[in-house]
Amino acid sequence: MPTFHFHHQWRLPAAPERVYEALADVERYAVWWPQVRSAERLDEHSGRTDIRSFLPYTLHLVLRREVEDPSTGHLRVGVSGDLEGWCEWRVRADPEVATIAEFDQEAVLTPALLARTAQVTGPLLRANHGWMMRSGRAGLAAYLSARP
Numbered sequence: 085m086p087t088f089h090f091h092h093q094w095r096l097p098a099a100p101e102r103v104y105e106a107l108a109d110v111e112r113y114a115v116w117w118p119q120v121r122s123a124e125r126l127d128e129h130s131g132r133t134d135i136r137s138f139l140p141y142t143l144h145l146v147l148r149r150e151v152e153d154p155s156t157g158h159l160r161v162g163v164s165g166d167l168e169g170w171c172e173w174r175v176r177a178d179p180e181v182a183t184i185a186e187f188d189q190e191a192v193l194t195p196a197l198l199a200r201t202a203q204v205t206g207p208l209l210r211a212n213h214g215w216m217m218r219s220g221r222a223g224l225a226a227y228l229s230a231r232p
Contacts, residue, residue, distance in 0.1 A: 086203060087169075087192050088189070088191050088209065088213075090188065090213055090217075091187070091188050091189075092186070092187040093184060093185070094217075094221040094224070095178070095181040096221070096225055096228065098182055098183055098225075099183065100157060100176060100177045100182070102183075102228055103185055103224075104159070106227065106228060107159055107175065107185065107224075108152060111123050111124065111125055113133070116220075116227035117219065117224070118219050118220075119137045119219060120134075120220075121135065126146070130147060130149065133147060135216070137213070137216040139209075139212045141198070144165050145164070145165040146164045147163055148164070150170070151172070156174075157173075157176050158172065158173070158174055159172060163191060165194070166193070167192065168192045168194055169191035169192055170190055171187065171189035171190075172189075173186065193209075
């Protein structure tokens with residue numbers, strides 16, 4: 085099965101500490117990220133989330149905290165469910181825009197239909213992910229500006 089690798093960089097006009105705090109609070113993602121339909125805590129180290137972008141398919145995921153280090157701005161979760169892999173954020177100060185949040189993800193599709201068609205639908209899946217990330221960046225920027 086193909087492995088998908090994603091890298092995105094968000095430039096945000098807010099202090100790094102505020103950006104990190106918002107990104108660490110996964111339970112509130114659905115407040116500011118339109119494609120995150122729900123997020124709930126399962127226990128101290130994991131949670132469940134449902135994600136749906138413009139493709140007519142909802143991803144059901146379980147996220148397990150692997151790294152949460154405010155001193156380095158590093159967040160990382162293991163992902164299971166409809167995707168298997170990991171994703172992480174690295175948040176750092178930037179003199180031009182206040183904060184840079186870099187997102188990296190490596191994932192393998194697990195649903196049989198998606199996995200079988202990923203070679204053909206790969207570009208569509210990448211476009212879907214890109215649109216979701218652009219929406220997330222805009223949502224987080226608005227969320228941070230609305231909360232002093």
